[in-house]
Amino acid sequence: MHRHEPALPALREGAPRIEVADIFRAHGEAYRLTHALRPEERAAMHAIEVCRTAVLGGHVDVCAACDLSRPAYNSCRNRHCPKCQALTQAAWVDRRMERVLPTHYFHVVFTLPHELGALALGNRKVIFDLLFSAAARTLLDLGMDEKRLGAQLGVTAVLHTWTRDLRLHPHVHCIVTGGGLAPSGDRWISSAQNYLFPARVLSPLFRGKFLDALTHAYERGELDLGGACAGLADRAQFDRLKDTLFRKDWVVYAKRPFAGPEQVFKYLGQYTHRVGISNHRLVSSDARGVCFRTKDGKRVTVSAEEFIRRFLLHVLPDGFVKIRHYGLLASGNVHTKLAAARRHLRPTGESDTARTHEQTWMERLTALTGVDLTICPRCGGPMIRRSLADDPSQAPRATSPSPPPFADSS
DSSP: OOEEEEEEEOOOOOOOHHHHHHHHHHHHHHHHHHHHHOHHHHHHHHHHTTTSSGGEEEEEEEEETTTEEEEEEEOOOTTOOOTHHHHHHHHHHHHGGOOSSOOOOEEEEEEGGGGHHHHHOOHHHHHHHHHHHHHHHHHHHHHHTTTTSSSOEEEEEEEEEEEEOEEEEEEEEEEEEEEEEEEEOOOOOEEEEBSOOHHHHHHHHHHHHHHHHHHHHTTOSOOOGGGGGGGGGHHHHHHHHHHHHHHSOOEEEEEOOBSSTTTTTHHHHHHTTOOOOOGGEEEETTTTTEEEEEEEEEEEOOOOOHHHHHHHHTTOOOOOOOOOEEESGGGGGGGTTTHHHHHSSOOOTOOOOOOOOOOOOHHHHHHHHHHOTTTTTOOOOOOEEEOSSSSSSSSOOOSSSOOOOOOOOO
């Protein structure tokens, strides 16, 4: 049985005027009839359409004092749904904070050239796996280079595949420790506070590692070369593509480094559970098309069909892991090398603070929004939870303004 996000109230006041779900409900069926979709694309569309509706069931919160009633429908929990990421993000950040080292951090972004777009669309898992691997190996190998740092770094990488106007733009955001554990494990080696590695070194190394791995995947027959990629079945065409890519400067850049560990994963949390577009960026959907905000106050309008096409570009294969940890932060090193690094970084006499409480989803919602679902918003009395009626049309309607919505993750 599919497990749903805890049922949340129909929080409408201050909510977006239009949602991705509205566009899918209005135009999704026509799109499905005229386009060949991957199973995960169909699943994502359906999940978004029924999210927080009576289709998924739920309950009614009723005030014991004043009889205010408020229906709350279950969330779909699909990772591509704009409405289902905030609580998941908060839980992830809470867990990851236990692994933050008391040092400075860097934010490095690795981007694939647009010439790889068709190959990426036809081979999402393979290409995105290669992107992760090439980016991580670039950082870890430079970290271990005695001429640069000579230590094992910790890296958390997050895949994004979109631009602000929803075009394909595969790139990974990497949060990197400002230093690493010496190979002997007996000390921490710190990097400079404002500098990790030069872009002129990062870019060609990343390019070389990716193209080398791509060539091996091609030679092993791991790439689907049908459709728009059919020409690449000819080795001469594939080699010409490689030559073109070798001549390009690949985009790798480092953002301003973090001064300390306190905001690192809270900052990264802004990236981990984003989807291509948030509901709050949507402006309108009418006969003229779907209008949404991009950046710097700009807007773009596309047809509903084109909006759905662009949105589905960013639906990942089932089971694909979009957040990965390397080096000191790899799962096999958490209790060994990461623990050793923390001991070396911790001031003498300071001990680890044990975690005493795991927040519930309701506590996280209260922390995010200030809304306490156990208290009546009208009179302050206790809210009692009851099952929804078998007939969803008999579910009681909210009898006073609902509290404000919780934060959209993207």
